[in-house]
Amino acid sequence: MAVEFAQLSTVKFQEKMKPAALKVYQRLFPGCRIEDLRAEGVKVHVLDKEFGIDSLLIMRSQQWLSVQEKYRRVSAWKYREFTQEYMNAAGTAHESPGEWFKLGAQVYFYGWADEEEESFSKWILLDIARYKALVETLGGLDVIGTLQRNQRHGRSTFYAIPIAKLSRAMLATNIPDIGGRYVAFP
Numbered sequence: 098m099a100v101e102f103a104q105l106s107t108v109k110f111q112e113k114m115k116p117a118a119l120k121v122y123q124r125l126f127p128g129c130r131i132e133d134l135r136a137e138g139v140k141v142h143v144l145d146k147e148f149g150i151d152s153l154l155i156m157r158s159q160q161w162l163s164v165q166e167k168y169r170r171v172s173a174w175k176y177r178e179f180t181q182e183y184m185n186a187a188g189t190a191h192e193s194p195g196e197w198f199k200l201g202a203q204v205y206f207y208g209w210a211d212e213e214e215e216s217f218s219k220w221i222l223l224d225i226a227r228y229k230a231l232v233e234t235l236g237g238l239d240v241i242g243t244l245q246r247n248q249r250h251g252r253s254t255f256y257a258i259p260i261a262k263l264s265r266a267m268l269a270t271n272i273p274d275i276g277g278r279y280v281a282f283p
Contacts, residue, residue, distance in 0.1 A: 110214070114168040117216045118206060125222070125269055128157035131164075148201030165202040165225070174209045174219055178257040180245075181238060187246065187254045195253055197238065200225060204268065221260060221270040228266040235262070 132153040134142035144150040150163040182196035208220035235241045242256030264275050
């Protein structure tokens with residue numbers, strides 16, 4: 098029997114961590130608010146489905162940034178990796194290009210929850226244009242990361258990329274030891 102989308106543990110975790118992500122955004126962009134484009138569950142907004150845009154970060158000036166988000170549990174921090182989804186349903190008749198091929202958001206928030214899952218103990222905010230250019234400059238995902246198969250949900254594949262390799266694409270982070278640099282907005 099198939100599990101309903103809203104009942105997946107990853108979806109429940111994502112919902113639980115949304116307020117923590119908003120707190121990070123508000124530290125970076127005081128007075129901002131979030132418009133979640135995933136609010137309809139499986140009725141995915143076209144910007145999310147086609148361009149990997151999970152949310153719009155709307156600033157006080159009403160200017161906005163499109164955001165792709167990924168929240169990880171504290172146990173994933175031990176790997177110190179950014180995971181980039183590559184293919185969906187890999188090796189099946191339904192194989193299709195994953196997030197990497199549709200990544201049209203302007204920024205990517207990637208955070209690791211704290212033990213209590215109430216805030217993010219570690220996080221990075223990538224400039225997606227710089228991230229894509231960096232991947233190309235360094236020789237591609239297969240050069241900077243390791244292809245792996247998702248063992249939990251479906252048959253997707255992803256590249257596990259050491260986060261230190263992405264430091265040149267970061268707009269902000271609270272991780273002071275990434276590539277010897279710490280970046281934060283005032």
